[in-house]
Amino acid sequence: MTDVVEVRGLRCLAVCGAFDEERTRPQPLVIDLDVELDAEVAAATDELSDTVNYATLCDLAVSALVAAKPRLLEHASDVVARAVLGADPRVLAVSATVAKLRPPIPHDAASVGVRRRVTR
Numbered sequence: 001m002t003d004v005v006e007v008r009g010l011r012c013l014a015v016c017g018a019f020d021e022e023r024t025r026p027q028p029l030v031i032d033l034d035v036e037l038d039a040e041v042a043a044a045t046d047e048l049s050d051t052v053n054y055a056t057l058c059d060l061a062v063s064a065l066v067a068a069k070p071r072l073l074e075h076a077s078d079v080v081a082r083a084v085l086g087a088d089p090r091v092l093a094v095s096a097t098v099a100k101l102r103p104p105i106p107h108d109a110a111s112v113g114v115r116r117r118v119t120r
Contacts, residue, residue: 002092003039005054008032012062015069016076019104023069027102030111031061031080034095037088052088060087065098073098077116085118093119 010033013026035057042051064083070076081096099113 001038001040002036003043005035005037005039005052005057006033007035007054007058007061010058010061012065014062014066014076016065016071016073016098016100017104018071022104023071026066027100029065029076030099030101030113031065032097032099032115033057033061033080033084035084035091036093036095037090038092052090057084057087060084061096073100073112073114074116077114078118081116081118085120091120093117 010031012029014029015026016029039051060083061080064079065076068079076098077096080098081094084094085091095117097113097115099111101111103109103112
């Protein structure tokens with residue numbers, strides 16, 4: 001059985017962008033995660049040690065994104081997904097979305113993002 005730990009709306013400040021103006025300072029980004037695992041044991045025992053700790057996954061996702069300073073959202077979502085996948089051998093797959101809350105486009109868009117799924 002595959003279960004999913006969801007993280008929605010994880011906000012951070014990081015450098016991300018291809019344009020010079022985006023490389024000069026961090027901008028607000030939002031991360032969404034779908035972390036696939038078998039949670040059968042945790043569902044039965046009710047013990048944190050029997051599952052992945054989503055607080056740790058959030059720390060890893062933000063740290064990886066900030067350190068990477070990606071130019072493209074495609075790379076940003078890959079970096080985040082791979083960091084979370086590598087966090088625990090019980091994680092089977094990760095879908096990570098990284099979105100810009102203030103995209104540099106001449107349109108009124110709430111966000112622009114890329115979703116990437118990586119597996120073992």
